[in-house]
Amino acid sequence: MTPSVRILGIETSCDETAAAVVEDGRILRSNVVASQEQLHARYGGIVPELASRQHIRLILPVIDEALRRAGVDWAGISAIAVTFGPGLAGSLLVGLNAAKALAFARGLPLVGINHLEGHVYANWVEVDGSPEPQLPLLCLIVSGAHSDLTLMVDHGKFRRIGRTRDDAAGEAFDKVARLLGLGFPGGPAIQRAAERGNPEAYPLPRAELKDSWDFSFSGLKTATLRLVERLRRDGPLTEQQVADIAASFQEAVVDMLVAKTVAAARAFGVPQVALAGGVAANRRLRERLRAECPVPVVYPPPFLCTDNGAMIAAAGYFRFRAGDRAGFDLDVVSNLKLE
Numbered sequence: 001m002t003p004s005v006r007i008l009g010i011e012t013s014c015d016e017t018a019a020a021v022v023e024d025g026r027i028l029r030s031n032v033v034a035s036q037e038q039l040h041a042r043y044g045g046i047v048p049e050l051a052s053r054q055h056i057r058l059i060l061p062v063i064d065e066a067l068r069r070a071g072v073d074w075a076g077i078s079a080i081a082v083t084f085g086p087g088l089a090g091s092l093l094v095g096l097n098a099a100k101a102l103a104f105a106r107g108l109p110l111v112g113i114n115h116l117e118g119h120v121y122a123n124w125v126e127v128d129g130s131p132e133p134q135l136p137l138l139c140l141i142v143s144g145a146h147s148d149l150t151l152m153v154d155h156g157k158f159r160r161i162g163r164t165r166d167d168a169a170g171e172a173f174d175k176v177a178r179l180l181g182l183g184f185p186g187g188p189a190i191q192r193a194a195e196r197g198n199p200e201a202y203p204l205p206r207a208e209l210k211d212s213w214d215f216s217f218s219g220l221k222t223a224t225l226r227l228v229e230r231l232r233r234d235g236p237l238t239e240q241q242v243a244d245i246a247a248s249f250q251e252a253v254v255d256m257l258v259a260k261t262v263a264a265a266r267a268f269g270v271p272q273v274a275l276a277g278g279v280a281a282n283r284r285l286r287e288r289l290r291a292e293c294p295v296p297v298v299y300p301p302p303f304l305c306t307d308n309g310a311m312i313a314a315a316g317y318f319r320f321r322a323g324d325r326a327g328f329d330l331d332v333v334s335n336l337k338l339e
């Protein structure tokens with residue numbers, strides 16, 4: 001029997017300090033995420049300087065805890081995988097430098113991971129016996145800063161076919177939630193409010209962008225802002241109005257995402273579609289895409305949709321297996337693309 005390959009995954013690209021141990025690319029041995037949600041909530045968004053300072057405080061305890069929960073010591077780790085972009089430079093630097101120092105001190109190989117590739121590999125982490133996704137895979141990567149339609153043709157080989165031309169889907173959720181006074185992060189708050197609302201209460205625009213696989217959410221965001229301004233002229237929004245706006249907005253976002261993804265699945269003839277990124281946790285998006293897509297749709301459980309170390313470790317396993325090694329000169333790349 002070949003010995004197990006255990007990868008320690010480290011992720012600090014934004015406001016989550018995260019580390020995890022994954023075995024053979026699929027078996028989750030531990031997953032520790034220290035969220036900074038509380039820290040940034042009162043500012044209504046992430047404050048980069050606060051985020052990097054908090055990563056410095058948390059990174060070593062989070063890594064120790066990931067090893068402890070996995071029940072392994074350093075001798076049981078085969079390599080360290082770490083996010084080097086895209087993300088906030090000051091945040092990325094903390095995880096990358098911790099990973100380099102540990103790799104040097106322990107004599108372990110270092111593997112650099114693109115955060116978006118990590119989001120896709122969250123689908124490889126086995127949960128309740130979930131099977132391995134099939135390649136080629138059409139991936140809808142929808143997160144706080146991205147809305148990409150990407151073909152994963154093989155392990156580590158991606159071809160982006162569409163992207164957002166303005167806001168990311170998660171960013172639109174966050175901005176509309178803030179407008180409605182629903183708090184931060186906005187995605188889960190909009191989803192909760194929408195459950196009590198009527199998705200047909202207010203007609204909101206859907207950007208079609210014909211002859212392109214690109215998305216656009218800024219028109220919808222502005223239309224929602226104008227709607228709220230108009231309603232507020234008659235007094236503060238009622239709870240029912242907030243729920244109806246949340247439901248109408250969410251439905252518009254889901255309509256746009258599902259329409260393009262279903263059309264692309266047909267056009268490229270893929271055997272499967274995968275959802276990835278924080279917005280992939282959205283229940284309505286998951287349900288509608290499964291119902292309307294001509295091929296099976298896979299998505300990670302919600303705790304693996306938002307930033308975590310397990311997805312980085314899973315991606316790291318496949319790169320490690322392919323012989324991919326980073327040098328100690330690896331630097332962060334804030335605007336790293338997956339294409």
Ligand SMILES: Nc1ncnc2c1ncn2[C@@H]1O[C@H](COP(=O)(O)OP(=O)(O)OP(=O)(O)O)[C@@H](O)[C@H]1O
Nearest residue numbers: 143144145146170185186187188278279281282307
């Ligand atoms: N249930 C949900 N419905 C809609 N959006 C959600 C839900 N849960 C989380 N989100 C959104 O997901 C985003 C966070 O996702 P993620 O952590 O992947 O983003 P990020 O890491 O900041 O950005 P990126 O991955 O693009 O670098 C936030 O915008 C949040 O509002």
Ligand SMILES: [Mg+2]
Nearest residue numbers: 143278306307
């Ligand atoms: Mg992310």
